[in-house]
Amino acid sequence: MRIARITTPEGPQHAILRDGSWDHIADPFARPLTYTGASTADADAVFLAPVRPAVIVGIAHNLTNNNHPLPIQAWLKSVHTLADPDAPILAARGRGTVNVEGELAVVIGKTSTALTVENALEHILGYTCVNDVTNVDQGAVDERNFQGKAGVNYTPLGPWIETDIPNPGLVGIDVIVNGEVKAKSGSFNLPSSVEECLVYVTSWLTLEPGDVVMTGAPGTAVAVEPGDRVDIDLGGIGRLSNRVA
Amino acid sequence: MRIARITTPEGPQHAILRDGSWDHIADPFARPLTYTGASTADADAVFLAPVRPAVIVGIAHNLTNNNHPLPIQAWLKSVHTLADPDAPILAARGRGTVNVEGELAVVIGKTSTALTVENALEHILGYTCVNDVTNVDQGAVDERNFQGKAGVNYTPLGPWIETDIPNPGLVGIDVIVNGEVKAKSGSFNLPSSVEECLVYVTSWLTLEPGDVVMTGAPGTAVAVEPGDRVDIDLGGIGRLSNRVA
Secondary structure: OEEEEEOOOOOOEEEEEEOOEEEEEOOOOOOOOOEEEEEEEHHHOOEEOOOOOOOEEEEEOOOOOOOOOOOOEEEEEOHHHEEOOOOOEOOOOOOOOEEEEEEEEEEEOOOEOOOOOOOHHHHEEEEEEEEOOEEHHHHHHOOOOOOOOOOOOOEEEEEEEEOOOOOHHHOEEEEEEOOEEEEEEEHHHOOOOHHHHHHHHHHHOOEOOOOEEEOOOOOOEEEEOOOOEEEEEEOOOEEEEEEEO | OEEEEEOOOOOOEEEEEEOOEEEEEOOOOOOOOOEEEEEEEHHHOOEEOOOOOOOEEEEEOOOOOOOOOOOOEEEEEOHHHEEOOOOOEOOOOOOOOEEEEEEEEEEEOOOEOOOOOOOOHHHEEEEEEEEOOEEHHHHHHOOOOOOOOOOOOOEEEEEEEEOOOOOHHHOEEEEEEOOEEEEEEEHHHOOOOHHHHHHHHHHHOOEOOOOEEEOOOOOOEEEEOOOOEEEEEEOOOEEEEEEEO
């Protein structure tokens, strides 16, 4: 099932794709779903970031640059950086290289505290594409991931949430710049599974419906320049496309 | 002027203290203020965290433990940690020492991008007390300030916003545990001014009305135990009181 958040004359609206139309729903987190009766044709749909998270968590797997006793570490990205599909990424000027990072994003479906490997996936609403844009040269002075990760539209999310991913550890991730595949990898190259990421994060912080966990970039960081068109393509989910401005 | 957010039978309500009563207002960020006509007696007021920030920024002044070329660094604290005055701080168990940190909190009043030392204070709605509760022993493995700063009710805020602070660089900060003053300092002991903190943060991230910047702990970190009553007392602002559970 695909859950999107689309524009309508009455404002943003969650919707489910059925038979080529996006059928409007009242609440993407409630079950059973309640349909409003309104619908938007697929060809007319303009997609927004599919959720408005209160918290965006990034996962640092600490394989290369760090020397921690723990395999996973987390950090927080400002919700002010959230961007819709097709929104222009405003690359910071004069602050070094800007990287895009294609990642599998987990959208939390239920309040999640102290999850286990066994029950973690049950707390996920679904999966979407995220582009974790980064001022990568700031890393040297920014161990807390603030200035390296802050910028206007630095977290494009979407285009929709796919709920039916049997194994989130097997999702292919392509980063495509101006139509050319620049990185080809997948969640299978992450050192920690989606379940392990959620176990770690929720051992410290309770997550709420709509929160987003960016599971990390498995070799999917690519330097970009203003004018580039960047697509993050996740197998079985969809393609998130943004321009760098 | 003091702006609070208080409980009413109809839900949370912003209010202004006038002649011993909290007069309800429509929007604490709008000028001129619009009064609803309703009022709550000071003696009956139950205070909530005075704003619901989308982003909580912490300031790390990097004087002691780090060796950065930059004098100020920032980090983000989860909004899920926000707590009301008198809410119990749930100290993490088995995760080392829990510190409280008494700090001056800045509440942003207007959209703030690339502020200067000259115009920074104009973008502030006012000031309140914050208790930046910390799992301090996690710092060794948590350079991104995630697991050290995450916990239930780890960010008590309040009890109200004071708008009339002529010089935020001269605010005294006392940390009082079980009625005994354990730390006595003030914003004058911070290595960077409030203006400099906002210049740094907004050079990277646009802040919005209601966002909160915790300006750092000038020697105001105190270890606590379950059962302790902790008061953060800021001169000219007020006293934020919470129990450790």
